[in-house]
Structures are given as structure tokens and as C-alpha cells.
Amino acid sequence: MSDRVDVAVLGAGHAGLNAIKEIRRVTDRYRLINGGSLGTTCARVGCMPSKVAIHLGELYAMRKQFQRYGIDGGESLRIDETSALEHLRDLRDTFVDLVLANTTDEMEEELVDGYARFIDPHTIEVGNRTIRARAFVIATGASSVVPTEWRHAFGDAILTAEDLFELERLPKSIAVIGLGPIGVELGQALQRLGVEVVGIDSGTTLARLEDPVINQAAVEILQRDFPLWLGEPARIERADAGAGVRVRAGDRERVVEKLLVAIGRRANLAHLGLDRIGCPVDARGVPLFDARTLQIGQHPIFIAGDATDGIANLQIAAEQGRIAGYNACHEEHRHYARRTPMAIVFSDPNIASVGVPWSELDQSQVVLGQQRFGPVGRALILGQNRGLLHLYAHRRTGVVLGGAMIGPRCEHLAHLLAWGVQQRLTVDEMLQMPFYHPVIEEALQDCLHGLARKIE
Structure with missing residues (x-):
């Protein structure tokens, strides 16, 4: 045919x-x-x-x-x-x-x-x-992605995002291998649903966070929910008598029922x-x-x-x-216009990165603003005041370049920040925007005030 x-x-x-x-x-x-x-x-x-x-x-x-x-x-x-x-x-x-x-x-x-x-x-x-x-x-x-040797040796114990939601029951324990956005989100969700979770990543960052200050805050906060084994690759083998899988990373080990492999796509x-x-x-x-x-x-x-x-x-x-x-x-082609980068991880608290990545900042031309969520009134009311906001702006012009954050409802703060970066607003111009009280957005306002004092 x-x-x-x-x-x-x-x-x-x-x-x-x-x-x-x-x-x-x-x-x-x-x-x-x-x-x-x-x-x-x-x-x-x-x-x-x-x-x-x-x-x-x-x-x-x-x-x-x-x-x-x-x-x-x-x-x-x-x-x-x-x-x-x-x-x-x-x-x-x-x-x-x-x-x-x-x-x-x-x-x-x-x-x-x-x-x-x-x-x-x-x-x-x-x-x-x-x-x-x-x-x-x-x-x-x-x-x-699942390594071929893992699939062959541990096929019945391996889960991915594609098949996790088909389970009729949750495993008693699981090792989440790979702590990018998918691993962080699903690892925390499973832990809160009663699964014993350990998270493992050969790197030292969570959810692709480049900002070292926010990454450290994320590690400190999320490891309260479940253990994070960072900096060593996972090694797995069948446990004694076939009862689950033994997972090792460095000098740490644990026997788990299932593996959630989230090392990439x-x-x-x-x-x-x-x-x-x-x-x-x-x-x-x-x-x-x-x-x-x-x-x-x-x-x-x-x-x-x-x-x-x-x-x-x-x-x-x-x-x-x-x-x-x-x-x-069409013969005459349209062009794909890239927008301000924005990444949001729906963990609790949310993790987000916006604008120019940390690795691309010229530190000699940048000023940094920092605001903790601890004293933010709305966050205190919600009982969700853990976290930290980090903003970047150009030292001389005051143009807001981006930022990273971990905190309550940062999915919304990330959008506000991305819109400001997309329009190339300065710190002062963003501070002229309306803010209400008591709202989580006041954390952004306070951080911008701190930045304003550093602009040359």
C-alpha cells in the first residue's frame, strides 16, 4: 500500500x-x-x-x-x-x-x-x-534511559517514569537512581506516600541546579525527607536469596525492593x-x-x-x-524564538532556575541578592518557610539577569522573575511593580530591595 x-x-x-x-x-x-x-x-x-x-x-x-x-x-x-x-x-x-x-x-x-x-x-x-x-x-x-546490563540483570526490579504509574501497589522500599527533576519529584512523592526511599546520584547537584548556594540549600532541605547519597555512582546486585536488590554508593549500602531509574532520557x-x-x-x-x-x-x-x-x-x-x-x-520559514530559560521542579518546596545560568555569569559584572523565606509572613502562616531566593543583576545597569530558588510556591515567583528578565527590566523597574501583603511574592520584593543597594 x-x-x-x-x-x-x-x-x-x-x-x-x-x-x-x-x-x-x-x-x-x-x-x-x-x-x-x-x-x-x-x-x-x-x-x-x-x-x-x-x-x-x-x-x-x-x-x-x-x-x-x-x-x-x-x-x-x-x-x-x-x-x-x-x-x-x-x-x-x-x-x-x-x-x-x-x-x-x-x-x-x-x-x-x-x-x-x-x-x-x-x-x-x-x-x-x-x-x-x-x-x-x-x-x-x-x-x-536504563543501562542494558541493569535491564538484563534486574528487569523485574526496575521502574522508570513510563511504568511507575501502572503499579497496583507501592513497593515497601525503593532506590531512586538519578536526582534530576524527575528523580527528585518522584522520590519525594513516594516517600510521602509511605515508601522507604533513598536517593542516589553520582553528581553533587539536585534537579540540575547550577547555583551552588541554592543547591546546598536544596540538599539540606530535601535530605530531611529521605537520605541523599551524592557524589558516588550507584552499584547494584541481587540481594541474598533474591530478596530485593542491594544498592551501594561509596561506603553506604541498602537492600530495596525496587529501583526507580531516572538517569536521563x-x-x-x-x-x-x-x-x-x-x-x-x-x-x-x-x-x-x-x-x-x-x-x-x-x-x-x-x-x-x-x-x-x-x-x-x-x-x-x-x-x-x-x-x-x-x-x-511553506517555502518562507518562520524562526523559533527562544524565550527566557525557566525550569521548575515541583518538589516541596519548589525548586526553580530562571534566566542566565550560574555557569554563564560574569561574576565580575554581577551583583547577587539573597532572601530567606524564614521571615516571610505568608510562608510562616502556611508553615512552609524553609528555603532561599538568589537573584542576579548587572552591576552597573541594574538589569535583572535571572536567579535560582528553593521555597514555597516558587513556581509563581519563577514566572514573575522570567517575565522581568524577558523584558530586560532593571531592579528599580521591577520594584515599581505592585506587590500585595501578605503574599509569598514579598520575598521577591525584599530580595530586589537588597539588590538595589548593590547597584553601582
Whole structure:
């Protein structure tokens, strides 16, 4: 069977679906090829179900604070694992259904089930089907990395973000290997849901934090929830009599029931056969592409979302999908405009980084502001006043460059800061913005006041 269309999109995640929206404005001669389950990474195994788990963990953890507010009986509360996990999956299915309702559910012959492989720059195979297109968009996403030797030796004990939410019961104990954003979020959520957790990372930073001051604060705060073994690689072996897995890092060891491997994600590109059609690739097998147009070399092929091997982010994936979809249909290409970098980790307290990374700051031209959340009135009321805010500004001009933070509701502070950095506001200009009382945002205001006194 052979099809001829204008554009074919590989992958039905957020990048692919947003590409389709742009393509439909121009032509109805398109195909969307998707292998595996429908539903975006975010809705099915990523952002949304993980946030449900985090919220469940936070609700259950609140029982430990009841007594300080004069509420008795918190110690008698128990979590019903079966009901909690069923609720998580119900919400997960709702998110997936919402995504599919206005996209793939409306498709008939336009949706092709299977995995694509390039034959030439204008032709792919999907099973026994051939599809020829004027242009392609690659939006095949990414998957969790698990070392092959671990998968072979400990397959039944290994979990990843892709399969964690399918569990019918929670393990009694787990080692989280890799403490990037996914490992930190899920490790803390599991601990708060009653799992005995140990977190392990060969590096010394949490959640990709570059700012050493905020990273140290994050380590001090999060290790109150579960042990953090940093600076040594994990070594694993079957425990005696096959009862779980023995995990070692340096001189520390523990036997756990399961391993949650969160050491990174890899773009799903290996099966596409890009090397066969002359696409130049890097050491990780990711094709070299124009960061503005998202075009791969001179080929009529564009790439978007997690398939680019960048940091996973739904908003970036969606915008790249729109750009790639538009450019696949038009001779005159649009450019992808990078916005102020912003990363948020939904741990408790939140961790966030905004703007110029610490490693790229010229320390001789920068002034730093610091504000603890301890005395912030709203944080004290909430009983969530642990944390620290760090801001960076240019020494002479006062332009705010970015910052990093760990603290309550920093998901909101990060947005305010990112908007200021995007508009190249100075410290004084940000201080002219309205602030209310009592709110967490006063921590940002106080930190800006401290910065203002340092501007030359």
C-alpha cells in the first residue's frame, strides 16, 4: 500500500499534535504516524500523573502538621494505596482523553499506527505501507534511559517514569537512581506516600541546579525527607536469596525492593534510519538541525520537541511543533524564538532556575541578592518557610539577569522573575511593580530591595 501526501508527522505527542494544527491550516493531505500508545508523554507518563502523585503525597504529609495547628487525630490517618493509585490512573486517563478528544479522535485515514523508517528524504515505510511526502516533521519524543546490563540483570526490579504509574501497589522500599527533576519529584512523592526511599546520584547537584548556594540549600532541605547519597555512582546486585536488590554508593549500602531509574532520557530516533538518507548526526544520534527553523540540513525534514534531545518542556515542544509544522508547509520559514530559560521542579518546596545560568555569569559584572523565606509572613502562616531566593543583576545597569530558588510556591515567583528578565527590566523597574501583603511574592520584593543597594 502506498500513500502520497503533502506532509507526514512522526509522533503524536505535544510537538506532533501542534505541528498538525499548523498543517491543517494549509492542507488536508497529511498523515500522522504514531507507534505505541496514543497520548502525549506529559498526559500519559510525565507532567500530569507525576503531579497527581506529588499532590497526593503533599496531602498525606500534611497530617504531620495538624497538631501544631491544634488539630488532633492526624497520626491515625492511613493511606489506601489501591484507591490512591486508582485515582491517579483515573486522572491520568482523563488527561489523555482530553488531549485525544480534539485531535486524533477526529482522524480516520490520516492516523497511521506504527513506527516509521526513512527510505529516502521523501519516503518512509510503516510496516508494509509506504508513505511519500513533500516534507516530514519528526516529533517522536524521548524515553527513559536504563543501562542494558541493569535491564538484563534486574528487569523485574526496575521502574522508570513510563511504568511507575501502572503499579497496583507501592513497593515497601525503593532506590531512586538519578536526582534530576524527575528523580527528585518522584522520590519525594513516594516517600510521602509511605515508601522507604533513598536517593542516589553520582553528581553533587539536585534537579540540575547550577547555583551552588541554592543547591546546598536544596540538599539540606530535601535530605530531611529521605537520605541523599551524592557524589558516588550507584552499584547494584541481587540481594541474598533474591530478596530485593542491594544498592551501594561509596561506603553506604541498602537492600530495596525496587529501583526507580531516572538517569536521563534519550530521543527516540534510532529506528528512523536517518543515517541511511545522509542526515548528519551528533554523538548521541541526534540529527544536526537549524535551531531557528528546526530543519535538518537541507532535507525537507523538520524536528521538534523531545526528539531534539533538549530539556523536556511541554511549552517548548508545543511551540517547536507549531514552527516545524508551519515550515513544512511553506517555502518562507518562520524562526523559533527562544524565550527566557525557566525550569521548575515541583518538589516541596519548589525548586526553580530562571534566566542566565550560574555557569554563564560574569561574576565580575554581577551583583547577587539573597532572601530567606524564614521571615516571610505568608510562608510562616502556611508553615512552609524553609528555603532561599538568589537573584542576579548587572552591576552597573541594574538589569535583572535571572536567579535560582528553593521555597514555597516558587513556581509563581519563577514566572514573575522570567517575565522581568524577558523584558530586560532593571531592579528599580521591577520594584515599581505592585506587590500585595501578605503574599509569598514579598520575598521577591525584599530580595530586589537588597539588590538595589548593590547597584553601582
